[in-house]
Amino acid sequence: MTYAFGGFLLLIFSGLPVVFxxxxxxxxxxxxxxxxxLSIVAQRVYGGVNSFPLMAIPFFVTAGIIMAEGGIARRFVDLAAALVGWITGSLYMVAIVTGTGLxxxxxxxxxxxxxVGSILTPEMRRRGYDIDLSAAVIAASGALAPIIPPSIIMVVIAITSNLSIGAMFLGGIVPGLMIAAGLAFTCWLFARRGGAVYRDSEPFSLARLGRAFLAAIPGLTLPLIIVGGIVGGVFTATEAAAMAVLVTIVISVYVYREIGFRDLPALFLKAISLSAAVLIIVSTASVFSWIIATLGAPQMLDAWFRSVTESPVIFLLIVNLFLLIIGMFMxxxxxxxxxxxxxxxxxxxYGIDPVQFGVMTALNLSIGLVTPPYGICLFVAAMVSNRKVEQVVSRVWIPLIPMTIVLILTAYVPWIVLTLPRFFFP
Structure with missing residues (x-):
């Protein structure tokens, strides 16, 4: 087992791509x-991706790409602006609400x-917002995707741990909304002290909200179809993802008319490229997982934890710290x-519910999306904002506060995660 972990860490720090x-x-x-x-390697690589539920990943990726290009994302921004754009720090609020919706x-x-960054960053810069905080907030809003369903990470966690995908999806709803609310409150506190630049001159208008809501209705049907279909037993997660692709195409081509069928091949190729990058990691990771299990890593780690503590509280503390560090680098x-x-x-x-533990894991890794040195959402937000990552990092601690608080609550207050899954899957 030492060869496996030691070799992996050495190769990672040498700059080799994680898949290799x-x-x-x-x-x-x-x-x-x-x-x-050695033929076992080929067998495990094939077995790692020979899974019907894993087919949900390329479908969700495709739906997301079409959504961003087909006008759905922009109408979500318009709806969020009409809903919360009158609050102090309005564009921060719009970014958070839009990120939650997307x-x-x-x-x-x-x-x-x-x-979100490509749509909102130019306006944030024009109004004189703290652009580094803006990028950090947009990154944190994007990092809600692994928590709020449908989540690609939740699909992988469910498949890896033999859990219900529907239960995992439902388990992420309350923590995800709590993070969104915490981000909004934190940004409001900052903006309240930031002066007139953060005060929107346009008051709340029911007429404006109504127009934005009507324009966004086609896109708002997607979460109902995906999550409602899975929870209601109409679709499996893979079937719901395929339906999401179909609906996004219909909305983008026939309702919003911002793309045509001639644009779809390029979008499909982009989705194929991103999906292949994910699935090849899944295939090689399945070989790695198999060998460390064969060499007894779970039993050795369990014995170590038992020698350190018999308390689930201490166990969760150690695991959370460990996962936060892992999320920063992997x-x-x-x-x-x-x-x-x-x-x-x-x-x-230790008596911890597997759905709670799975959601807690997803939360840890979502925080890793906004923390350096890996922090892919942080890098994307910085790039879109035309800022250096080092500049954005100086503000990233602000959105990390509510994310960390919700992580702690998720670990030690199980009903936050388990209420919805137990109601729908008793």
Missing amino acids: ALGVAALLAIVTMTDVP AAISGSGSADTAA ESISAILIILPVLMPIAIG
Whole structure:
């Protein structure tokens, strides 16, 4: 097992892409520490992606890309502006509400960050907003995608841990909304002390809200179709994702008419590229997960935890700190596939509900999306804002406060996560 983990860390820090680091480290461990034939590598690579639920990932990615290009994202921004644009720090509020709404469609944090940032950043700069805080808030809003359903990360967690995807989706709703509310309150406190630049001169208008709502209705049907269909037993997660692609095409082409069928091949190619990058990591991570399980990593780690503490409270504290560090350095899906098969049985042994533990894991890794050095949402927001990451990092602690508070509550107040899953899946 030392060869596997040591080789993986060495390769990662040497700059090798994570997909190759996983594969080479697993191959090294198989050759040096087992007698199994190398053909097992091909079998595990194929087995890692030979899963019907995993097909939801490319469909959700495709839906998110079409949403961003087809006018759905812009109408979400308009609706958010009409709903909260009159509050002090209005554009921060619009970014948070829009990020929350887009998270209920795409499941991709980086895509949502790019969509919100490209629309709102020019106006934030024009009004004289703190652009570094703006980028940090947009990144945090994009990082809601792994928590609020449909979430690609939740799909992977459910498949890896043999959990209900619907239960995982429902478990993320309350924590995700709590983070959105916390972000809004934190930004309001900052903006209230920032002077007149953060005060919108346009008052709240029911007429404006009504017009924006009517324009956004076609896009608002997507979360109802996806989550409602899964929870109601109409679709599996994969079928709901495929339906989301169909509906986004119909809305973008026939209702909003911002793209045509001739634009779809380029969007599909982009989705294929992004999906392939995710699924190849899944395939090589499955080899790595198999070899560390074969070498007894779960049993050794369980014995270590038991020697340290018998308290679930201390166990959760250690795991949260560990996952926060992992999220800073590793891509989320890779982290899940490597770490969760080891930690989930230990958590269950401590009496922790697996859905709660899965949502807590997703929360940790969503925080990793806005923390350097990995922080993909942070990098996207900085790039869209035309700022250096080092400049945006100086403000990222502000949105991290509510995210961390909700993480702590999720870990130690189980009903926050479990109320909805237990109501719909008793």
